[in-house]
Amino acid sequence: MERSSSSDDITGWFEEVATNAEKVQMEILKRILEMNHGAEYLKKWLGDIDVENMDAHVLQSLYVSMVPLASHVDLEPYIQRIADGDTSPLLTKQPITTLSLSSGTTEGRQKYVPFTTHSSTTTLQIFKLAAAYRSRVYPTREGGRILEFIYGSKQFKTKGGLSAGTATTHYFASREFRIRQEETKSFTCSPQEVIFSGDYKQSTYCHFLLGLFYSPQVEFITSTFAFGVVQALTLFEDYWRDLCSDLSNGTLSQRIITIPSIRKSVLDLIEPNESLAAWITSKCEELEGSGWHGLIPKLWPNAKYVCSIMTGSMQPYLEKLRHYAGDHLPLVCADYGSTESWIGVNMDPCSAPEKVTFTLVPSFAFFEFIPLYRPNHQPPKACDHTVAVAGGTGDNYLEDDPVPLSQVKIGQQYEIVLTTFTGLYRYRLGDVVEVAGFFKGTPKLNFLWRRKLILTVNIDKNTENDLQLAVQKGSQPLINSGAELVDFTSHANIVNQPGHYVVYWEIKGEVSEHILGQCCKEMDAAFVDHGYVVARKTNSIGPLELCVVERGTFKKIMEYFIGNGATMSQFKTPRCTTNQVLLRILNLCTVKRLRSTAYH
Template sequence: MTVPAISGADTNLEDYDIVRWFEDIADNAAQVQTQILKRIVKLNCNTEYLRNRLGTEVLNIEELEPEVVESLYTSLVPLSSHSDLDPYIQRIADGDDSALLTQEPITMLSLSSGTTDGRQKYVPFTRFSSQSTLQIFRLAAAYRSRVFPIRAGGRILEFVYSSKQFKTRGGLTAGTATTHYFASEEFKTKQKTTKSFTCSPYEVISAGDYKQSTYCHLLLGLLFADQVEFVTSTFAYSLVQAFTAFEDVWQEICEDIRHGTLSSRITITNMRSSVLDYIAPDPALALEIESKCKELNSSNWHCMIPRLWPNAKYVYSIMTGAMQPYLKKLRHYAGDLALVCADYGSTESWIGVNLGPLDPPERVNFTVVPTFSYFEFIPLSLIVNRGSEYSLANDDYEEGEPLPLSKVKIGEQYEVVLTTFTGLYRYRLGDVVEVAGFYKGAPQLNFICRRKLILTVNIDKNTEKDLQMVVEKGSNLLSQKTKSELVDFTSNADTSKNPGHYVVYWEIKGNVEDEVLNECCREMDLAFVDHGYVVSRKTNSIGPLELKIVETGTFRKILEYYIGNGAAMSQFKTPRCTSNQVLLRILGDRTIKQFRSTAYR
């Protein structure tokens, strides 16, 4: 089974063709997977990495059945993490062009965001990476168009951002995966051939300054407001940031539309020139937008998106995992407009497509696309009872032997393992998923959490999902008792004094009485259900939880820190726990109030 060629205009017939293609490979997912693995091994069996592990077992690979290759591969090639592959990737970055991980030379490296484990990692990027990105975009769009048909010639209000590429010591181009994709022929093909295309030209996407790009995205989105079919960004965070920014700049945008000018805040020459090509004085449109914005401002910008973009059919973005805390604010802006969760992938590989656009983000599942990688799943058996509300931390379960895609069971949880066309072999992704069902022969996955433990002081073990549930309980109390809202949050396990304790940082919009914040602090401390945390708090092996309130704009400073160090707005995720001393200094310098929990006294 080969990945279909990407060609031609994006017509209804092509929508039908790509759906038929996916139905066929989903029907035969197990067989497709063995063929994909044989193809990967055949292409790369003479690389240093595979040769050292497979030896001579696959010299006659053409004559071997795919199932035999699968058996040999999984028995001889060990599971790996990024630390196992990093020496090879670093040699590639330094200019070693021998066949280390892939037979074909790797000329580009992607950078992960670095917000999950605190440092950015290099990941090989090849043309297959761009092809698979375009493929999943077309596939997802075909299924969405069944529910939300869009007009030919319409536009997409797309808040996408490229960052700067740079050269490694060995001369390879490095940058974020989104940056590579936006610079690729595949993206240019998509822009030219899809039924709807973005409001913003490439010069806005590639500007490298997210504040200036956001302003231009908003301005151009309003110029083409009646043509906008849907609103999208890679992450829900980017959408919330964009519309929050609009609350501050809408009057300036109206002036630009009224007079056919462009704000002096736009200083990047080629972006300024390209945007001015679209602008002409339009007092009537400016007056219409101004009138709507005054009404929206009086209602705290509720239903901003459907009011300003009346023909938009839905909002489309990644809304699971670390993005879930932004759903409340996004729903505030979207009103009754559908929130459609985008597809499941990572810097390393695309994994699954959302075939149910009407499913709310909290209940979405992703159907594995069996041609993107060879997938394995490590069974995770819970061995510590954490009550009805639990998530998985490193010592809470036993691992079974990795299973192929066809052997997973509904209701069970697994860690995802990838073998990719880009040189990752039995690579532990660190994502925990639950199998919700099957679409034909392809499993459908619910994303549960990142496996990485983020909060621990003693014998306590809490993950990002645990923290999210705790903060949600605290913020629910905040919204019940006040009209204020939680803007963003992070945390730190402070072990500088004995006993150590958790610190949760909140940025809040609105004024809140100290009594309410004290209650929120206590509520969060009691909300941790991890047995190790509860016992440690009762015995004072962990101190009282501390809630610190930071100044308005603190989390924007954190965003700017990451972007200044090479992250792209399109891939940014607020770190939910940090030990980064620069971030802790930003948070500490901008702390304006702090509270200690009175729970467990």
């Protein structure tokens, strides 16, 4: 299939900005500062500097020397004033009428982040750009359908009357979301009423019913996160008989679907299809007998791939997702972004999710990079000093001064710093990336992990990545025995001395106590942080505790977050928690407790 002219236009534009990335970055910073010159936060640091008439290169040097690095804590008082109704120019000169909510699963609480039309525009831009690169490898038909497991949360008004909701909610409700479908000629299976039902189970059921109804037309399956696809397909195993019945009769189960607006919107679209229902029933009976391996290509035979965010905390779901995708359906990693800003596009959709790189889009924000070094690794000779930069995260990395996009080096690890059109200035994102190479003049990034320190008792310092590697190693005896690790989280218990790590596992399948004991020992020994190893040997940190929870526990955790304002489209299982409600759920659902013998 030939590429469309619109695909050529968007990739041509990107190649141009990538070629001139350094110049584009200076121009982007100048535009941001010109647009927001006089805003209270900027005036605090830049005073009345004549931004408009200053050379872009000089302005960049002045900006990074005068405006300090910031975390969300530094900007939160300004954002709260905006939420409470202060209309004076605090962070931007442009009025902020909408606030995004982060998922709250990373740091345990939801954060407000300014959201403007620029946010929706860049979302549309990166979706079109990514679709253009995917279509080169996996061409899709115009007029095809997308089975999207997407969910909007309820928007609410802040004290000052601003609309607040998740970033995905704002996008799904935006004009840009409709433009994406019109311009790519691919349409989501589900109407707005399903996406915004407020009940993820009812939405998921309808996503499936419509996805099956349009089965021959479905070109690919997607969700924001890999977890969303896995969670939906897990529910499908319980729902399929009801779905086949509704598909055959052109009905909608009154037992499952109770929201009137959903019922009307779906019933307006479907009609009885006995032959399709019979075909799907026969496929499901086969799949049920084989553990649902290859479910997606069996039921959506024209689907070209599955697309979602699969890096970082989503990697533990890849094995299950590959099980559902079968042996040949590609898994395509979606693009790299955050609630604060989009960052990079996946130009190579054939890359395995574990090896994917994201090419930074230099027009989305002004980017800086803090070089990171382990204490026992010396920085390159070009660096005269290694400093602990103000506002650090408290982990055991040393930091050098931030560098612009044009000065990053292949193989070096960095923390990303953002300056955005929405009023975030030299904002530490907390994401650790490694530069894998360059496309033209813009870097290609490997996402490594979230920098935030998550597990510590005393001198030990283990990140999310350290935990994931330990769980991966510790779960091998479990997997070799034929069982499956469904999900996990952790907690640093410092109530009883010596403090120790508690790791909670939900398991599918039967596992002997001997195997679980082996898992516990392997996981404890897999934490290689020097502080942890020393503390375990001296017994100033106690043996790791493995708690096996009953099936459905992590579903209860998800429902707790959704009940408190999160949405399925942004939900991520917290990998470490101090939340007392979650710990109560976990401990009440614990059916087995084991202690490590790794250091006996």
